[in-house]
Amino acid sequence: MQRRDYLIRKIFFAFITLIVVAFFNFLLFRILPGDPVRLIIHSPRMTREAQERIRTNFGLDKPVWFDGERLHEGDVIGAFDSQFTAYVRNLLRGDLGISFAHRQDVSTLLAERAWRTVVLLLGGDLLAVVLGMTAGLIGAWRRGTRLDLAILLWGLFSWALPTFFLGIILLILARGRLPVGGMVTAGLKPEAGLTYWLDVGKHLILPTITLAVVYTGEYILIMRSSAMEVLSEDYILTAKAKGLSTFRILRDHALKNAMLPMVTMIALTLGYTVGGAIQVETVFSWPGLGRLMYEAVQKRDYPVLQGSFLLLAISVIAANLLADLLYSALDPRVKAE
């Protein structure tokens, strides 16, 4: 019973957070200076009707919150026909609007860019998690040895390494052997089947390595310190005294307990990386979510920004929720809180 309450509470809070984020998301872009309509209307000579049509299409002809005059006249429904209600209505329908700059459905645009970013991040993140946790655990077990020192130094070094710097160095090293940037050779289409995916794979190698290296540092350091704490516990000594093998001690006793901070870490990283790949995407000219957002900021493309902020918020909230849920599965003490 306790556990179910815990879950319900967590999901409820996640939901509330989401609503607040969606509300701020709307507010944020309405208080920024500048008129986005100027961007859509290419020519100042465009007829007034055409300008109005564009405003209507994008819903910019309506009041932001509500129409005070009409409310005064008693036309409650008409008064609340505003940008905000349209935003909420569309949001509930999963309609994120049309991009000013791309003149394309924002949800399509986001979906298309998001999977590219996910493809990019997945490999890098997975590699980093596996390498980082293994190295961190070994470092903690062999504490004080040269091996530990090497792992620690590597962790600190890769953590401090700027993504764009590493990316460019890798590009220089792989020059001539691997493609420099982009996602696919120009003109190649998914219809080409395996050829297409092999080509994408080739373009993925360098950004994946870059991400893996940069993220391992964090995982190594957290895993190492967390495992070190666990290894100093009495029950590890007991396990040793029972004559268990090193592998079993690490796997069954140390890893499980040291996992807790790691779960938070991994969940947070995953949540943030969906939008946080801007640097990698920039260095490798990868047409993903990060670059889309960067361009949208420059072009004041409100619908795209709104949509991608929402997507980011959802992924961070969902990742956090997931961490909470995993916590309760991994650690029996949590649900008692």
Next chain:
Amino acid sequence: MKTNLWRFLVVCVVLALTAPSLIGCQPQPETTTEAQVQPTEAPAAEPTLAGAEPPTEPEPVTLHVGTTYIWDTANPTFGWYNYNLRNLIYDTLIEWGDIDTFEPDLAESWTVSDDGLVWTFKIREGVTFHDGTPCTAEEIAWSLNWTIENEIETFSFYLANFAEVVALDPTTLQVTLSDPVGNMESALLLFTWILPPSVWDGMSYDEIMEFEGVAAGIGTGPYKLVEWVEGEYLILEAFEDYWRGRPAIDRVVYREFATDDVMIQALLAGDIDVIDMVPGPGVQSLESADTVEVLIMDSLFIDELIINSHENGTQPASLNDPQVRLAMEYAFDRGQIITLGYLGYGEPATTVLPTSMGDWHNSDIKPILFDPVEGNRILDEAGYLDTDRDGIREDGEGNPMEYRLYATDSASNARILEVISDGLSQIGISAPPTVMNEDSLIGLYPDFDFDLIYWGWGLDPDPDFAMFIFTCDQREEGGWNDSGYCNEDFERMYEEQAVTVDQEERRELIWEMQQKLFDDRPYLVSTYYDNIQAYRSDRFTGFGLGCGDILWKWCFLQGSPIE
């Protein structure tokens, strides 16, 4: 306890797998509808990748161009970017060849009546558009009339005095002018692209403005637009029926890079063959490579410090004083600006027209060299003294000489503003630098709410446009006049040169106008900077170097692959 490792693994896998579903989208290759332009035909994949290419087909020669921005739209009626790319797709009546020359294009030859009002063009035979429709004098007349009627922004400016355009027969085009045009040839060569009636006829103005797609790229030029994937790449393919004959390079692929550094690596690696604009810091690493040729070419680019000259602007009164402007010229360290801002790839400027414009550039105007001592002397004499001894002078009414100094936010602009600010502080003027994005800068314009702005232009080969910038009407919102300058004498000379057909007379007027601008100083022009390009000299050769841009059609078509 045995299940623990499994549990851990499951946790990892779950975490990894939830990422895509969190955002509700699985990898779906078939939804990559990003291409706003659909290919008319499947482009040939590179044989090394496709593998299944028939062995009989010779490998197409592809030239890859690296750029940081391909263009804003395939629609030529409101696209402002990458004219060299558009110029490969469309033709004009007369072509802009080397920087200061023009060549016959769709017009083989032309004559002009004695009064300068009737121009008769002999139109080339056998020209077709990319969609197969013919391009005779009829279609050209239609295209020019359509441009004028719809006031197509990007190029109707050049056709201001056109009263009537008619096709007398399929090879004869007659243009009647309301007033003589001083720069008739360059008006017709510049961006007045001939567009096909088969695509554009019957559209309303709004439909024209909203038109997108590969059909917007149909012209008579040497290359056909095949595909454009926004933010990624653009593919051009040689046009078989191009009137000069099929170009030697089969395909041109533009690739967009998010950073200059990576683009330079791509050229060194051979991923791309040409960089359209090499940033100064990249020159050294490219020059050391044997396979790369770096071209440092004269251009029509100028950068300048704009001094707010609008009578209703918000600048302090002291800034309107010619003596203050003269003193500022002495505090304007062009040498240092070029060294730090352009890494030496530019020459110190005097007038608005760069030296690359040949005779149009007024070479009588001598540069004023950096001399803060002289600047201080002028300000002392003019009565601007530092009465409160805080290092900043005051005007007659005790207002300190503090100016707002702005520029767009780039690394080089930040350095340049420091040099300008430092120079001005040496003559007792405070102008702390502020960088902002271009939108914010443009936002200052309706009210002319600034004192000094560092900005630049890419000019036309004909001096008309550079002078047009300073005319009074252009101060309105959406106009070109960014200094707010408006002067009766200048206005009169501008109108006179516009209708002066005798080019020597016109040159004298243009020289006088440059002198006028130099004396009134709406601009302190800092530099005529170089256009730096680089290409793989182990793969391609022969590009013409006179255009200031090897991607400019005239120079590009001279290039060929090395066997």
